[in-house]
Structures are given as structure tokens and as C-alpha cells.
Amino acid sequence: MTDETYPLTDDQRRMxxxxxxxxxxxxxxxxxLRMDEAALATRLGDDLEQxxxxxxxxxAKALFTMAxxxxxxxxxxxxxxxxxxxxxKIEIRPVVENDLSYLTDAELAAEIARIEREIRGAGGVLEGPALDRDDDRVASRIPRGG
Incomplete structure (x- = not known):
């Protein structure tokens, strides 16, 4: 940039x-203005903030008048x-079409197996850790051989 000591014209200040x-x-x-930001802050900082x-x-005045x-x-x-x-106000309400909370763990596992068979029968592909029968975390909840 240029030397910060050169005088700014009134037009430069106005612009x-x-x-x-x-x-x-x-x-x-x-x-x-061909100067660095530090020089600008020193020379015109208060003017620019104003x-x-x-x-x-x-x-704000125009908006207030419009309103x-x-x-x-x-x-x-x-x-x-x-x-x-x-x-x-955003209100989120969960919608559960088939409330399965009343099922026992065994009944829920049977329902999951039934749905898996239905999806496979329709040519669907099941993947992901929740459906991995070799995963010890879910093996006890999903019946084998389904």
C-alpha cells in the first residue's frame, strides 16, 4: 500500500x-484509498463508525415508517x-402411526423379523448395524433364521 501520511481529499473522505x-x-x-486497514482505522475509524x-x-427510520x-x-x-x-412458534408433535410400546421385547423382535421378511420379499435390501444379525448388541433382540 502507499504511505499513510499523504493527505486524503474531501472527496476521498466522503466516498x-x-x-x-x-x-x-x-x-x-x-x-x-490505497492504504492498509490499520492506517484506515487510525485516520478515518471514527468517521466510518459514525x-x-x-x-x-x-x-431503521424508513422501516419504522413503513411499519x-x-x-x-x-x-x-x-x-x-x-x-x-x-x-x-414451532410446535413439534410426534406422530406414531403404529404404537408398538405395548409389545414385549419378544413380540417386538418378532415384528421386526416379520417386517424384514416383508421387505426382502419385495426385493428390498436391508443394511445397517441395527439389522446386522452378527452384531452381538442386537443379536439377542432379533430372532435368528428370519
Whole structure:
């Protein structure tokens, strides 16, 4: 980069403020001004932070106006979620079509074996540790020879 002691023109300062207000990264602003980020922070840091605050305030004002005076429902909902803590309520309810909790372990193992036979009969392939009959962890729960 260039020497950080060269004077910035009013146009360069103005453009840096505009860029900061529009959310351009400090790295990009420094590159535009041909200086490193440390020099930018030293020379324009406070100005750029002020520009960001002013831009955010302007957008917030526009959003607030849209939500309160222009009947923009989306703006009102966004405001309430972002500023008032509103959240979408998501309710998860498990749906069990065939409740097998009443079965004994032996009955459950028999049902698993029946389903395995049904899948194999339809040309399906069974794989995975829960269906590995040589796995000692499940061997006692799944009848052999099924």
C-alpha cells in the first residue's frame, strides 16, 4: 500500500463514509484509498463508525415508517421479531402411526423379523448395524433364521 501520511481529499473522505454506510468492508475501503486497514482505522475509524450509525438509523427510520404509517405488514412483523423479541412458534408433535410400546421385547423382535421378511420379499435390501444379525448388541433382540 502507499504511505499513510499523504493527505486524503474531501472527496476521498466522503466516498469512504458512503462506502461504510452502505456496508462495504473496511478491507475494501482501505483498498479503495490505497492504504492498509490499520492506517484506515487510525485516520478515518471514527468517521466510518459514525457513517455506519447514521446509515443504520436512516434504514431503521424508513422501516419504522413503513411499519407504522404505510401499513406494511412485513415491515411490522420484521420490526417485532428484530426489536420486540417475537418468534415463530414451532410446535413439534410426534406422530406414531403404529404404537408398538405395548409389545414385549419378544413380540417386538418378532415384528421386526416379520417386517424384514416383508421387505426382502419385495426385493428390498436391508443394511445397517441395527439389522446386522452378527452384531452381538442386537443379536439377542432379533430372532435368528428370519
Amino acid at each position: 469512504a463514509r458512503v462506502m461504510a454506510g452502505m456496508g462495504v468492508a473496511r478491507r475494501q475501503i482501505a483498498k479503495y 457513517a455506519e450509525v447514521e446509515a443504520n438509523t436512516k434504514v 407504522t404509517q404505510k401499513n406494511n405488514v412485513a415491515a411490522a412483523i420484521f420490526w417485532m421479531k428484530a426489536r420486540a423479541g417475537w418468534r415463530e
